[in-house]
Amino acid sequence: MSKVDVDVKTARAVGGQLLDWYEQVKRDLPWRRTRDPYKIWVSEVMLQQTRVETVIPYWNRFVELFPTIEALADAPEPNVLKAWEGLGYYSRVRNLQKGAKVVRDKFGGRVPDTPDEISTLPGVGPYTAGAILSIAYDVDVPAVDGNVFRVLSRIFLIEEDIMKPKTRRTFEGLAEFLIPPGRAASFNQGLMELGATVCIPKNPRCHSCPVKEHCRALEEGVQEELPVKEKKKPPRPVDMTAALLRDGDRVLIRRRPDKGLLAGMWEFPGGERVEGLSLEDSLALHLREAFGVTVEPGRLFVQVQHTFSHLQWDMRVFECAITEGLVRESDDVRWVPVGELETYTFPVAHGKVVKELGGLV
Numbered sequence: 001m002s003k004v005d006v007d008v009k010t011a012r013a014v015g016g017q018l019l020d021w022y023e024q025v026k027r028d029l030p031w032r033r034t035r036d037p038y039k040i041w042v043s044e045v046m047l048q049q050t051r052v053e054t055v056i057p058y059w060n061r062f063v064e065l066f067p068t069i070e071a072l073a074d075a076p077e078p079n080v081l082k083a084w085e086g087l088g089y090y091s092r093v094r095n096l097q098k099g100a101k102v103v104r105d106k107f108g109g110r111v112p113d114t115p116d117e118i119s120t121l122p123g124v125g126p127y128t129a130g131a132i133l134s135i136a137y138d139v140d141v142p143a144v145d146g147n148v149f150r151v152l153s154r155i156f157l158i159e160e161d162i163m164k165p166k167t168r169r170t171f172e173g174l175a176e177f178l179i180p181p182g183r184a185a186s187f188n189q190g191l192m193e194l195g196a197t198v199c200i201p202k203n204p205r206c207h208s209c210p211v212k213e214h215c216r217a218l219e220e221g222v223q224e225e226l227p228v229k230e231k232k233k234p235p236r237p238v239d240m241t242a243a244l245l246r247d248g249d250r251v252l253i254r255r256r257p258d259k260g261l262l263a264g265m266w267e268f269p270g271g272e273r274v275e276g277l278s279l280e281d282s283l284a285l286h287l288r289e290a291f292g293v294t295v296e297p298g299r300l301f302v303q304v305q306h307t308f309s310h311l312q313w314d315m316r317v318f319e320c321a322i323t324e325g326l327v328r329e330s331d332d333v334r335w336v337p338v339g340e341l342e343t344y345t346f347p348v349a350h351g352k353v354v355k356e357l358g359g360l361v
């Protein structure tokens with residue numbers, strides 16, 4: 001039982017109405033046509049921070065390229081990253097592949113069906129665990145994501161800050177209490193669907209809500225004030241520079257380090273603006289440090305912006321000429337013909353530079 005005061009009669013009514021509604025309105029999404037826990041896992045990972053419409057073609061292609069846990073576990077990492085290119089937040093797919101290897105090696109290739117075991121997989125937090133267990137295996141466990149926080153905080157007028165870990169436990173307890181026995185798959189998806197299509201952040205469509213007669217936020221007219229969420233810091237703006245160095249038809253790219261932001265992806269060399277220096281001088285300094293060469297930044301080739309959860313890049317890419325020294329190739333440094341750039345995996349911001357060059361990403 002949750003700490004929120006809900007009687008059994010109300011819980012059964014809300015659960016039943018939500019189930020009936022979900023069965024009538026559910027969207028026909030490709031991952032809803034399968035009970036394969038691996039494919040549901042892929043969809044849940046993709047849907048973290050990415051919209052449904054964007055995910056659909058990616059999911060279709062991903063499960064075609066890697067149709068089983070084994071296929072994903074055995075695939076070379078660059079191929080997996082390539083299939084993810086454009087979705088961003090690459091740590092998600094790295095963890096997914098690590099998780100696939102654990103399932104292959106420790107669980108005989110079968111995604112575990114208990115909360116304790118599934119929670120040991122890399123990248124599988126309480127929400128993803130709950131979603132896979134309930135949707136693929138019909139285990140009566142909750143799956144609380146941002147939509148569910150919003151819906152439940154409104155129906156039951158919960159004013160606790162959802163950014164606090166203990167609030168998650170309150171919501172999980174409540175969501176579990178509401179699950180009609182044996183129906184977690186439809187109930188959890190119903191809650192999420194309600195949050196995604198009716199109980200939306202701004203102007204919720206309360207007139208067509210299946211549980212409006214129980215909604216305390218509607219009764220008090222405070223729907224849009226819930227859920228209570230401490231303000232997140234806005235992303236920090238960062239001035240970035242990068243160099244477009246050409247040798248005939250070839251351009252210079254390098255691989256980012258294996259750890260940290262955008263680990264292991266390819267980019268046009270450069271870095272953050274150095275305090276007190278112009279963008280051009282910062283760029284020359286970065287290239288001297290990276291390759292021991294002197295470059296002269298010339299005209300601005302393109303300016304691109306990209307926002308991460310904590311950073312906002314404003315990146316200016318300059319045509320550059322090497323005036324002293326040579327950049328030699330290695331595993332992590334390549335001179336690549338523009339037409340072959342598409343075989344490398346670039347972060348979104350650098351992918352825009354590739355597009356500007358006329359290479360496809």
Ligand code: SF4
Pocket residue numbers: 151154155198199200204205206209210211212215216217218223
């Ligand atoms: S009545 Fe409105 S605020 Fe309440 S759950 Fe339904 S859509 Fe959300």
